Amino acid sequence: MKKRIITLLILLCLVVTGVPSADASDDWYTYTYNYWGDETASPDAYSVTNVFYGRNFGDEVGTFNDAEGMFVIEDLVYICDTKNNRIVELQYNQGSFELIRIIYTLNVSLKNKDMMDPYELVDLSTDEKPNYKVWMQGENEIVLTLKSPYDIHVVKMSPEKREKMYGSDHLGEKYIPPVPVVEPDDDVTDTPEDGEAADTSATTSDSEDSADGDSDTEEPGEGEGEGEGEGEAEAEKEAPKVLENVIKKDLDRDYDIFIADTENHRIIHCDYNLNVIGVVQHPEDETLKEDYEFLPSKFVVDDVGRYYVQAKNINAGLMEFNKAGEFTTYVGASPVTVSLIQRLWRRIQTKEQWKRSKQYVPTEYNNVALDSEGFLYVTTSTLTEAELTSHNGKPVRKLNAMGQDILIRNGSSFPIGDVVWGDTEQVSGASAFVDVTVFENETYCCLDKTRGKIFCYDFQGNLLYAFGNYGMNAGCFANPVAIDRLDEQTLIVLDKKCGTLTIFAMSNFGKLIKEALDLYRIGHYDDSAVVWRDVLKYNGNYDLAYVGVGRALLRQEKYKEAMDMFEVVRDGTNYSKAFKKYREQQVEKHIVLFIIIIAVLFVVPKVIRTIIRLRKEIKEA
Amino acid sequence: MSNFISRIIGFFTGEGFKRYLKTLKYSLYMILHPFDGSWDLIHEGRGSMAAAHTIVILALLTRLWDMRFANFMVNNTRWSEVNIIKELASVLVPLFIWVLANWCLTTLMDGKGRFKDIYMATAYSFTPYVLIGIPMIFVSNVVTLEEGVFYTYFNIFSLIWCVFLILCAMMMIHDYGLLKGLGSSILSVAGMAIIIFVVLLFFSLISDAVAYFISLYKEITLRAS
Numbered sequence: 001m002k003k004r005i006i007t008l009l010i011l012l013c014l015v016v017t018g019v020p021s022a023d024a025s026d027d028w029y030t031y032t033y034n035y036w037g038d039e040t041a042s043p044d045a046y047s048v049t050n051v052f053y054g055r056n057f058g059d060e061v062g063t064f065n066d067a068e069g070m071f072v073i074e075d076l077v078y079i080c081d082t083k084n085n086r087i088v089e090l091q092y093n094q095g096s097f098e099l100i101r102i103i104y105t106l107n108v109s110l111k112n113k114d115m116m117d118p119y120e121l122v123d124l125s126t127d128e129k130p131n132y133k134v135w136m137q138g139e140n141e142i143v144l145t146l147k148s149p150y151d152i153h154v155v156k157m158s159p160e161k162r163e164k165m166y167g168s169d170h171l172g173e174k175y176i177p178p179v180p181v182v183e184p185d186d187d188v189t190d191t192p193e194d195g196e197a198a199d200t201s202a203t204t205s206d207s208e209d210s211a212d213g214d215s216d217t218e219e220p221g222e223g224e225g226e227g228e229g230e231g232e233a234e235a236e237k238e239a240p241k242v243l244e245n246v247i248k249k250d251l252d253r254d255y256d257i258f259i260a261d262t263e264n265h266r267i268i269h270c271d272y273n274l275n276v277i278g279v280v281q282h283p284e285d286e287t288l289k290e291d292y293e294f295l296p297s298k299f300v301v302d303d304v305g306r307y308y309v310q311a312k313n314i315n316a317g318l319m320e321f322n323k324a325g326e327f328t329t330y331v332g333a334s335p336v337t338v339s340l341i342q343r344l345w346r347r348i349q350t351k352e353q354w355k356r357s358k359q360y361v362p363t364e365y366n367n368v369a370l371d372s373e374g375f376l377y378v379t380t381s382t383l384t385e386a387e388l389t390s391h392n393g394k395p396v397r398k399l400n401a402m403g404q405d406i407l408i409r410n411g412s413s414f415p416i417g418d419v420v421w422g423d424t425e426q427v428s429g430a431s432a433f434v435d436v437t438v439f440e441n442e443t444y445c446c447l448d449k450t451r452g453k454i455f456c457y458d459f460q461g462n463l464l465y466a467f468g469n470y471g472m473n474a475g476c477f478a479n480p481v482a483i484d485r486l487d488e489q490t491l492i493v494l495d496k497k498c499g500t501l502t503i504f505a506m507s508n509f510g511k512l513i514k515e516a517l518d519l520y521r522i523g524h525y526d527d528s529a530v531v532w533r534d535v536l537k538y539n540g541n542y543d544l545a546y547v548g549v550g551r552a553l554l555r556q557e558k559y560k561e562a563m564d565m566f567e568v569v570r571d572g573t574n575y576s577k578a579f580k581k582y583r584e585q586q587v588e589k590h591i592v593l594f595i596i597i598i599a600v601l602f603v604v605p606k607v608i609r610t611i612i613r614l615r616k617e618i619k620e621a
Numbered sequence: 622m623s624n625f626i627s628r629i630i631g632f633f634t635g636e637g638f639k640r641y642l643k644t645l646k647y648s649l650y651m652i653l654h655p656f657d658g659s660w661d662l663i664h665e666g667r668g669s670m671a672a673a674h675t676i677v678i679l680a681l682l683t684r685l686w687d688m689r690f691a692n693f694m695v696n697n698t699r700w701s702e703v704n705i706i707k708e709l710a711s712v713l714v715p716l717f718i719w720v721l722a723n724w725c726l727t728t729l730m731d732g733k734g735r736f737k738d739i740y741m742a743t744a745y746s747f748t749p750y751v752l753i754g755i756p757m758i759f760v761s762n763v764v765t766l767e768e769g770v771f772y773t774y775f776n777i778f779s780l781i782w783c784v785f786l787i788l789c790a791m792m793m794i795h796d797y798g799l800l801k802g803l804g805s806s807i808l809s810v811a812g813m814a815i816i817i818f819v820v821l822l823f824f825s826l827i828s829d830a831v832a833y834f835i836s837l838y839k840e841i842t843l844r845a846s
């Protein structure tokens with residue numbers, strides 16, 4: 001009987017332990033890292049509200065083809081639809097978008113042309129130079145077309161300011177719509193995938209009727225920038241024709257638009273009505289190779305009109321151009337560190353080996369962003385895993401005017417994206433940041449191309465939350481290229497492969513974190529602690545909240561409680577501060593006790609010794 | 622019952638226990654007088670195996686207590702990942718291999734020390750680690766992060782002291798000169814590496830052999846059925 005019971009118990013144990021436990025290691029979407037570098041599940045700080053495809057903005061837009069860049073200013077969103085050679089301008093309003101215009105061409109007046117001569121921008125015998133697509137349009141209009149625009153930057157610029165900065169040459173210049181020379185089937189843009197182009201036009205053709213009404217162009221289908229095989233062949237014979245801009249809504253904004261017209265080797269500066277003001281061309285610099293081709297990919301323009309350009313095949317940092325478009329200097333080149341062993345190795349290598357071995361070159365940046373205070377944020381993805389995990393590589397940097405990295409990295413791990421990662425079939429390796437956007441409170445969100453994730457850090461470099469994944473579902477990305485903020489609580493991400501815009505809205509949890517950080521930054525530490533406590537209600541594993549509460553407790557001279565808070569998250573630095581105060585407090589409180597203890601420690605042994613000696617003497621006596 | 626209690630009292634007041642206390646106390650003399658102390662420890666019979674075991678156990682406890690009770694600022698132990706058996710083995714196994722390697726080597730090099738002597742002397746040399754390590758656990762809990770370097774430096778100091786004591790003891794118990802003592806110790810370390818290598822090789826061969834016979838057995842049973 002006993003044996004049976006035991007057997008039964010053992011069986012029961014097996015059954016109980018044998019039940020497969022739910023392994024939730026990859027089920028969560030948002031997470032943080034704790035002190036030990038473990039992924040810790042977190043409530044969502046951002047959630048997807050909408051995913052937009054190009055066709056959602058109207059038939060003129062069609063499908064985005066390898067869109068590379070995006071820029072948000074106020075409520076306007078600009079998308080560089082790179083392979084379609086155009087810029088799409090959208091207006092964001094209450095969670096939805098409205099198409100404003102599609103920019104294919106920019107206008108150059110003859111008057112402007114003179115101004116641009118020093119840069120040899122325009123050669124009017126343009127047919128000789130296919131790179132500079134310039135056509136005479138009527139009496140005094142020249143039109144520039146775009147070729148693979150990679151990035152766009154828009155700044156606020158009142159006419160007065162523009163006159164002050166760039167002179168008055170273009171003041172009063174009036175936009176005269178170019179005489180349309182476009183014929184229905186013509187298309188100058190080269191579309192590499194003809195099959196796909198045919199597909200797209202087929203799918204959108206049923207909705208052409210509605211588009212006809214409000215479109216300025218004769219042929220709405222061509223607005224998609226997709227060419228068909230025959231059309232292309234015809235275009236080769238005839239003189240090149242220009243696509244006309246689609247203007248759906250007339251807005252009057254005091255903006256200046258800068259477009260990296262990458263494969264035309266230039267950055268074009270124009271006003272909101274697309275009249276060209278200036279151009280950045282091939283930099284005049286001796287250090288550049290003879291055959292160097294200026295291919296600006298990402299850039300920003302600061303308050304005083306300086307350009308900071310990340311050009312392809314340049315690893316000496318960002319190229320700085322002045323407002324007139326003249327190359328001035330390189331900014332923010334990262335110093336090359338060569339270890340002693342590498343140096344010794346170089347010594348014993350032969351010249352042949354030297355040439356073949358890996359070159360130690362500075363890291364090449366891949367993107368640049370500007371924060372509200374005018375600091376440059378740059379990202380790079382060329383770092384090795386060893387550099388990242390040893391804290392030597394810095395994939396995101398904040399550059400000051402001298403080009404030095406001044407990003408604060410006080411977090412338990414550096415802002416490098418994922419701290420630990422496993423390799424799968426689809427994705428492997430460390431996070432690769434491709435873009436960054438900075439909020440008002442200096443929180444910045446980095447976009448990781450490797451796993452389609454977004455990592456948000458606060459101004460001290462603590463990871464606030466990470467979310468996203470590799471994939472095609474909403475909130476996941478296949479090849480994200482650009483991130484920006486629509487407002488302080490909304491993120492927008494451009495996916496090149498899917499051709500989508502994903503809108504993220506902040507959840508209550510995210511809003512609480514933001515509020516707490518905001519309060520902390522303006523010095524309302526106690527108020528921020530109250531909010532941090534609310535954050536802890538959402539997520540008891542949120543390390544930063546413990547630190548936030550602990551800091552406030554420290555200020556309120558509740559040292560013991562503060563120490564407990566810091567110990568939970570193993571924040572040694574703050575714990576030490578609290579402990580120092582606590583120790584002082586305790587010593588002052590119990591000073592008498594301490595004296596007594598010390599006295600006892602010193603006096604009692606002496607007394608005992610004396611007694612023993614006396615006893616001995618008495619015995620001997 | 623009273624018989625039992627009186628036996629216990631008898632044990633603690635008896636000659637054996639007194640000698641044990643005396644030999645244990647001798648460790649204090651030995652760490653301050655490494656040369657004379659080590660000589661007398663073995664050749665004059667001032668030490669005992671019981672005391673040596675005690676010191677080793679105390680050293681093990683010091684290590685565990687340090688992981689458990691030292692302040693988190695200076696102590697990065699993650700208890701969910703700690704295996705106490707492994708921690709203990711990480712001290713005991715090298716100790717055993719050291720004694721073994723040293724004994725093997727010094728037997729060939731005219732060393733006077735027996736296996737027991739080498740163990741005893743090495744164990745006695747752990748005394749500074751215990752004496753400094755345990756107070757440092759308390760100290761770590763009353764210092765700030767900046768003062769935490771004291772904890773680190775004192776612990777490093779105690780380890781250096783231990784190594785120095787071991788070297789002296791090896792010289793004395795084998796009746797070696799300075800060069801031969803140092804040389805034999807360095808060779809012992811190399812011997813440790815060889816022993817570990819041989820053991821690993823042995824285990825891997827054994828496991829291969831076992832796997833072979835298991836698969837052979839499986840094959841036969843499958844064929845037979």
